[in-house]
Amino acid sequence: ETGVTQTPRHLVMGMTNKKSLKCEQHLGHNAMYWYKQSAKKPLELMFVYNFKEQTENNSVPSRFSPECPNSSHLFLHLHTLQPEDSALYLCASSQDRGSGQPQHFGDGTRLSIL
Amino acid sequence: GENVEQHPSTLSVQEGDSAVIKCTYSDSASNYFPWYKQELGKRPQLIIDIRSNVGEKKDQRIAVTLNKTAKHFSLHITETQPEDSAVYFCVAAGNTPLVFGKGTRLSVIA
Numbered sequence: 001e002t003g004v005t006q007t008p009r010h011l012v013m014g015m016t017n018k019k020s021l022k023c024e025q026h027l028g029h030n031a032m033y034w035y036k037q038s039a040k041k042p043l044e045l046m047f048v049y050n051f052k053e054q055t056e057n058n059s060v061p062s063r064f065s066p067e068c069p070n071s072s073h074l075f076l077h078l079h080t081l082q083p084e085d086s087a088l089y090l091c092a093s094s095q096d097r098g099s100g101q102p103q104h105f106g107d108g109t110r111l112s113i114l
Numbered sequence: 115g116e117n118v119e120q121h122p123s124t125l126s127v128q129e130g131d132s133a134v135i136k137c138t139y140s141d142s143a144s145n146y147f148p149w150y151k152q153e154l155g156k157r158p159q160l161i162i163d164i165r166s167n168v169g170e171k172k173d174q175r176i177a178v179t180l181n182k183t184a185k186h187f188s189l190h191i192t193e194t195q196p197e198d199s200a201v202y203f204c205v206a207a208g209n210t211p212l213v214f215g216k217g218t219r220l221s222v223i224a
Binding site (some may be wrong): 004033041042043045048056089090096098101102103104105106107108 | 116145146148155156158159160163165203207211212213214215216217
């Protein structure tokens with residue numbers, strides 16, 4: 001299934017770099033999500049967008065900046081990250097943000113901060 | 115907000131045996147309970163889900179049960195196979211988007 005595509009798959013960056021993660025969905029969904037998955041932790045919801053509007057920000061540090069130009073694309077802009085930000089970043093989409101909507105995940109971007 | 119507890123964190127079974135993973139949730143408004151399977155290095159994939167108006171659902175070797183009164187739900191895998199080895203996440207959703215449990219690493223030993 002390639003309904004949700006994330007690029008790049010792997011990213012290594014220094015703490016002073018600026019990079020962006022990209023997510024694209026071809027499922028006609030209206031809601032998109034960013035999750036962080038660290039070792040030995042559950043998936044942590046970071047941001048939710050519904051019809052291009054941000055509906056949730058789970059107290060994410062400002063060094064992570066999301067952007068949703070349309071319902072099919074979602075970006076996560078990264079700057080001045082810390083070593084503890086190394087993790088797998090997963091994008092997901094669902095029909096809309098409503099309850100009872102299964103989410104479809106991308107393969108994730110494995111981020112390593114040096 | 116919603117809090118999901120999942121047990122056990124690791125589970126090893128012999129091929130052909132059954133595996134059971136249990137979860138509890140805290141928000142009585144939660145009404146949707148999907149289960150995701152994540153194989154090593156791959157994306158989480160939905161394997162089965164249940165809604166609060168249903169007590170049990172089965173799909174081949176996988177079944178889920180839901181006890182709304184006790185706020186418990188469980189995943190049952192019968193006749194386990196090596197390809198069932200993965201991390202399984204229980205999830206609760208209602209007024210909030212999906213809240214994931216911490217995951218259960220299932221190992222099926224051939």
